[in-house]
Amino acid sequence: MRPQILLFGDSITQQSFRSGGWGAAVADIYSRKVDVVLRGYGGYNTRWALFLLHHIFPLVSATPPVAVTIFFGANDAALLGGTGKKQHVPVNEYKENLRRIVQHIKNLSRNTLVVLITPPPIDQQGRREFARSQYGDKASESPDRTNEVTGAYAEECVNLAKELGLPSINLWSKMQETEGWQKKFLSDGLHLTPEGNAVVSQEVVKIFDEAGFSDLPYDFPQHSEIDGENPEKAFLQQCAAV
Amino acid sequence: MRPQILLFGDSITQQSFRSGGWGAAVADIYSRKVDVVLRGYGGYNTRWALFLLHHIFPLVSATPPVAVTIFFGANDAALLGGTGKKQHVPVNEYKENLRRIVQHIKNLSRNTLVVLITPPPIDQQGRREFARSQYGDKASESPDRTNEVTGAYAEECVNLAKELGLPSINLWSKMQETEGWQKKFLSDGLHLTPEGNAVVSQEVVKIFDEAGFSDLPYDFPQHSEIDGENPEKAFLQQCAAV
Numbered sequence: 001m002r003p004q005i006l007l008f009g010d011s012i013t014q015q016s017f018r019s020g021g022w023g024a025a026v027a028d029i030y031s032r033k034v035d036v037v038l039r040g041y042g043g044y045n046t047r048w049a050l051f052l053l054h055h056i057f058p059l060v061s062a063t064p065p066v067a068v069t070i071f072f073g074a075n076d077a078a079l080l081g082g083t084g085k086k087q088h089v090p091v092n093e094y095k096e097n098l099r100r101i102v103q104h105i106k107n108l109s110r111n112t113l114v115v116l117i118t119p120p121p122i123d124q125q126g127r128r129e130f131a132r133s134q135y136g137d138k139a140s141e142s143p144d145r146t147n148e149v150t151g152a153y154a155e156e157c158v159n160l161a162k163e164l165g166l167p168s169i170n171l172w173s174k175m176q177e178t179e180g181w182q183k184k185f186l187s188d189g190l191h192l193t194p195e196g197n198a199v200v201s202q203e204v205v206k207i208f209d210e211a212g213f214s215d216l217p218y219d220f221p222q223h224s225e226i227d228g229e230n231p232e233k234a235f236l237q238q239c240a241a242v
Numbered sequence: 243m244r245p246q247i248l249l250f251g252d253s254i255t256q257q258s259f260r261s262g263g264w265g266a267a268v269a270d271i272y273s274r275k276v277d278v279v280l281r282g283y284g285g286y287n288t289r290w291a292l293f294l295l296h297h298i299f300p301l302v303s304a305t306p307p308v309a310v311t312i313f314f315g316a317n318d319a320a321l322l323g324g325t326g327k328k329q330h331v332p333v334n335e336y337k338e339n340l341r342r343i344v345q346h347i348k349n350l351s352r353n354t355l356v357v358l359i360t361p362p363p364i365d366q367q368g369r370r371e372f373a374r375s376q377y378g379d380k381a382s383e384s385p386d387r388t389n390e391v392t393g394a395y396a397e398e399c400v401n402l403a404k405e406l407g408l409p410s411i412n413l414w415s416k417m418q419e420t421e422g423w424q425k426k427f428l429s430d431g432l433h434l435t436p437e438g439n440a441v442v443s444q445e446v447v448k449i450f451d452e453a454g455f456s457d458l459p460y461d462f463p464q465h466s467e468i469d470g471e472n473p474e475k476a477f478l479q480q481c482a483a484v
Contacts, residue, residue, distance in 0.1 A: 017259075017270040019436070024266035028259040031280060038273060043465025051477040052462055075465075086470035194261070220294055223285025223317075228328035235293040 001063055002219055005030070005208070006037045008049070008056065008101075009071030012120070012192060012200075014040030020194025025201035030208075033216040037065070045075040045089045046097030053104050064109035067211070069204060070101055073119035073153040074145075074190060082144035083131075095156040102164060113211050115204065116161045116168040118154035120196065121175050122147040123182035126189025145190065167210075169203040243305055244461055247272070247450075248279045250291070250298065250343075251313030254362070254434060254442075256282030262436030267443035272450075275458040279307070287317040287331045288339030295346045306351035309453070311446060312343055315361035315395040316387075316432060324386035325373075337398040344406060355453050357446065358403045358410040360396035362438065363417050364389040365424035368431025387432065409452075411445045 007013050007023050016023030017038060027036035039056050041049070049072060057064070076094040078084030089097065102114050122145045131139035154172035161168030175181045175196065182189070185196030192200065208214075221234040249255050249265050258265030259280060269278035281298050283291070291314060299306075318336040320326030331339065344356050364387045373381035396414035403410030417423045417438065424431070427438030434442065450456075463476040 014273055015270070017266045017273065019267070020261045021266065021270070024259045024263065024269070025261070027266070027280065028257070028263070031256055031259065031282070035279060037277060038269065040273070041462060041465070043468075048465070048468060048473055048477075051473065055462075086468075087465070220283060220297075223283070223290070223329070226285075226290060226328075231290055231293065235290075 002033070002035045003066040003216065004035045004037050004063070005067045005069075006039055006056070006065040007069050007071070008039045009069065009117070010040065010044045010075055011042035012040070012074060013038070013069070013071050014042045015191065016040060016197065016200075020197050022192070022197040022200035022204065025197070026204055026208075029201075029205055030213060030216070032218045032220070034066070034213065043075060043087065044072070045078075045087050046072045046094050046101070047076075047089050050097055050100060053101060057105055057108050059108055061108060064105075064112050066111075067113040067115065067208060067213070068105055069115045069117055070098065071117040072098065073157055074150070077119060077122075077150040077153040078145055079143065079149065081142050083140050084144045091152050091156055094153055095160050098157060098160055099164070102160075102166065113208075114166050115207055116157050116166055117200070117204075118157040118168070118170050118172045119150050120171045120186065120190070120192065121181065122150045123186050123189040126182055126186055128189075130188035130190075167207045169200070169207070171200065171203070174203065175199060244275070244277045245308040245458065246277045246279050246305070247309045247311075248281055248298070248307040249311050249313070250281045251311065251359070252282065252286045252317055253284035254282070254316060255280070255311075255313050256284045257433065258282060258439065258442075262439050264434070264439040264442035264446065267439065268446055268450075271443075271447055272455060272458070274460045274462070276308070276455065285317060285329065286314070287320075287329050288314045288336050288343065289318075289331050292339055292342060295343060299347055299350050301350055303350060306347075306354050308353075309355040309357065309450060309455070310347055311357045311359055312340065313359040314340065315399055316392070319361060319364075319392040319395040320387055321385065321391065323384050325382050326386045333394050333398055336395055337402050340399060340402050341406070344402075344408065355450075356408050357449055358399050358408055359442070359446075360399040360410070360412050360414045361392050362413045362428065362432070362434065363423065364392045365428050365431040368424055368428055370431075372430035372432075409449045411442070411449070413442065413445070416445065417441060 075087040076089040078087040080088050124143050158168050158170050175185045187193045226234045317329040318331035320329040322330050400410050400412050417427045429435045468476045
């Protein structure tokens with residue numbers, strides 16, 4: 001059994017295996033070392049994520065994941081007055097829901113590396129343009145999300161990581177450090193372009209590598225180690241313990 | 243437990259989660275329905291793949307994969323006189339090795355859909371250019387692979403699929419139907435460009451869809467089915483059986 005990394009989140013996780021996606025990039029970087037398990041649920045907030053906890057992370061699991069990324073907040077931060085109001089979760093509840101998710105995973109396995117990722121920033125102009133491209137004149141004039149409100153969720157996500165001593169990625173801040181982040185990193189004011197995906201995979205891999213994941217062994221001999229005349233030798237050496 | 247699709251092959255499978263890769267595309271298309279498990283081994287031929295069979299497909303597995311793609315031959319077809327001679331496997335042995343792989347998987351589970359994929363065609367000029375870019379004047383003048391020889395392996399792969407009544411993808415033929423396949427589909431005369439990856443994912447998905455994979459259920463409610471006031475309702479309905 002290879003170690004597993006589980007990606008738990010909303011659409012930004014669900015879509016992370018599209019071309020240029022951050023999840024596929026992580027899977028590629030640790031190929032032959034780790035399996036990446038995709039558990040992304042488009043449109044979900046942390047309140048709904050709680051319903052999935054015992055299904056995705058059963059407490060009787062024989063082999064808990066070595067790492068979990070928890071990447072929610074983009075929907076929790078939807079405004080009560082906008083088209084995503086059903087998804088809205090108050091910021092304090094968001095933080096407590098995240099805490100329950102972390103605690104559940106830590107109950108499963110204290111050694112699992114849990115990484116909290118904040119929602120990305122919001123490009124309100126991009127959201128408006130996207131709404132108009134979808135609904136034309138019928139597009140709502142009130143914003144579904146604002147960058148400022150999403151920023152408050154990002155802050156609580158990072159605060160919780162500090163409280164619990166977990167690594168975190170403040171994507172909301174990080175992306176805004178780059179000139180032109182609005183169009184460079186976001187495709188519709190919210191979801192990620194390939195460049196935006198690259199920011200996530202770089203930050204995630206940085207944390208995983210600090211935890212030693214790049215030193216994990218390959219699951220079978222590299223072909224350069226195989227003697228064409230006596231292939232069994234390399235396999236006997238490396239597969240005996242598998 | 244979600245159903246699993248396992249991708250078993252050489253570097254063209256191992257690299258299939260790179261940007262634009264066919265494996266990631268399959269994972270994306272069936273996201274929330276199926277887990278795609280990557281078992282690609284760069285440089286491997288079918289002779290070496292046999293050493294992995296019992297590790298990758300243990301006979302005691304409680305949940306065998308619903309589908310397996312078997313995608314070898316690019317290294318088996320390396321010429322005895324070239325730089326990849328260590329990887330060479332005679333074409334008859336290649337066919338019998340493939341047969342053993344299929345039989346092992348079918349012993350594990352008769353219901354597993356096994357798909358045989360032939361190696362892609364070889365662009366010999368592309369191979370020469372690649373060798374020169376790597377080794378300059380020291381690059382070997384004798385080809386490591388030829389399109390004709392690889393074609394013989396592709397033919398035996400398809401023949402075996404017919405004998406065993408399995409679906410197959412003749413990538414060697416399929417790609418050569420397109421004008422300019424040499425540079426359009428191959429990055430170094432052998433490995434796949436994003437366009438080449440797209441050919442594979444389209445053909446694989448065609449077979450999976452014919453087997454009904456697109457009708458597999460989502461693993462949890464779509465967010466549109468969740469009532470914001472009573473979210474538990476959707477989860478009680480859909481998670482009771484999970």
